[in-house]
Amino acid sequence: MTRHYTARAAVRAELGAGGRTRLATLRSDGPYALRAAPDAVYLVGAAAGPLGGDELHLRLDVAAGAALAVRSVASALLLPGDGESGAHVRAAVGPGGHLDLAFEPAVAAAGSHHRSVTEIALADGATLRWREELVLGRHGEPPGRYTARVDVTHGGDPVLRHELRLPDRTLQASGAVLGGARCTGSVLLVGPGLAKEAHAAEGLAVMPLAGPGVLVTALAADSAALRRRLVHGESLARAAVDTAENTPAGTGQTPAVRFS
C-alpha cells in the first residue's frame, strides 16, 4: 500500500519591537515540522523522502524590514514512488526585508522523479540569499530524474529565471550541462553592494546578473567540494563591499534574527 502526503507549511516574519523579527505565523502539518531556533526557522522532516507522489508546499512571507532565515536540519533524500514528488516554495519579501533560504542538499536517489518550483518575489529594496544544492544519486548509484526551477523578481522585474532539467543521464554527462559532475549548486544574492566583475575558476563561476544580483554556480564531484566552492564563490560575490554602509545582502552578515 502506498500513501502519499501533501504537507503545507507557512512562516510569516514581521518587524517587532526593538527592531527584532517576530514570527507572526509558524504553521506546519504532515511529516514536516517548522521549528524556530534563535538563528533561523528549521524545516524538520519526520519521515523519509519525499517519495514519488509526495508534495510539500512552503509559504514564506517576510514583512517590510523583517529578516528571516530558513534552513533544513538534514539533506532531503528524494526517493522513488508513485509518480513525481514535488516541492513548491513561494516567498514574498517586503521593502527592506531580507530572506535567507538555504536548505541542505537534495539527493536524487536512483529511480526518483522530483520537481521543485521556487518563486521568490522581492519588493523594491528587499534583499535575498538563496542556496540550492543537488547530489545526483547516493554513492555509486545512478541518479533519478530531477527538475528544479527558480523564478526571482525584484520590484516586479525578473532577476533570475533558472531551471535545472535533468531528465536522463545524457544531460548530466554532457560537457555543456554538468560535464559528468555528480553535484551542482547555486547561491543567488540580491541586493546592493555586490561584486560587479565576474569570476571563474574550475567548477565555479561568480556571475553578476543584468539585474541587482549575483549568481554563484558550482560543479563538483562530491557535496563537500561543492559546498567549499559555493562558500568561496559567495565570498567573492560579496567582495565588492568596502564600506560599512552597505545593506545586509552585501555585508556578509545575516542581520541578527532573534525571534521573540
Add this chain to the structure above:
Amino acid sequence: MALPASLLLLADSRLPAGGHAHSGGLEPAAEAGAVTDLPTLTAFLRGRLATTGLVAAALSAAACGHAARTRGGDGGDGGLGGHEGWSVLDAETDARMPSPAGRRASRAQGRSLLRAVREMSPHPALDALAAFSAPHHPLVLGAAVAVTGGSPADAASIGAYGAVTGPASAAVRLLGLDPLAVHRALAELAPQVDAVAAEAAGHARGDPRDLPAASAPALDIFAELHLQANLRLFES
C-alpha cells in the same frame, strides 16, 4: 510546402551576421578537455540543444509572435512599435542568461544580425528593435523571421538549428574532427532539434514569464573562463 528562400537565408551560416566568430561555448569546452572527440561533441551538442538551445528557440518564437502582432509601427502600445513588449522580452532574456559573457555574446550577435537583416529587408519591426543598442540575438532572429513572413514555429526551428550547427562547425575547426562524421552526428540530432523547436514554438503565445529557462551550468562557467584565456580563436 516549399521552403521559402527568405527563411533559408536566415538559417544559412553564410549570412554575414558574425556568427562565425562565436563557438557557442565549444572553444572553452575543448580547452577544458570537456569535448575531445565525436562522442563528447555529440553529448555537448545534445546538452546545449536541450538547455540554452531550447531557451533561445522559445525566445525567438515569442519575439516572432510579438513582431507579427505589433506589425512594427502601430501595434497596440501607443505606436512605439511594440517597444514595451520588446523591453519585456529583453528583460526576460537577461534573466535567463546569468553569465555576463553569455549576455554580451548574445547582444553582440543580435546587433550583427540586426544590421544584416535591416539591409536585407527594411521593416518597421526591425527599426523598433534598433531602439536597443544591442538587442539579444533570439529577439532579432524572431523579428527577422516575422518580417520575412515566417511563423513562430519557423523562428524556433532556425533558433534550435543554430544552437547545434555553430558549435559543430567550431569543433571541426578547433579539434580537426572529420567534417563528414560531424555532419552525421548533426543528422542524427535532427529529430531532437525538431522536438526542441516544437516545444519552443508551443510557448510563443503564452506569458513571457513562463518561457523555458533551462540552464547549463557548465556552459556558464566556460563562458566566463573563456574571457581569461590567453589565446582565443572565437569571441565566445
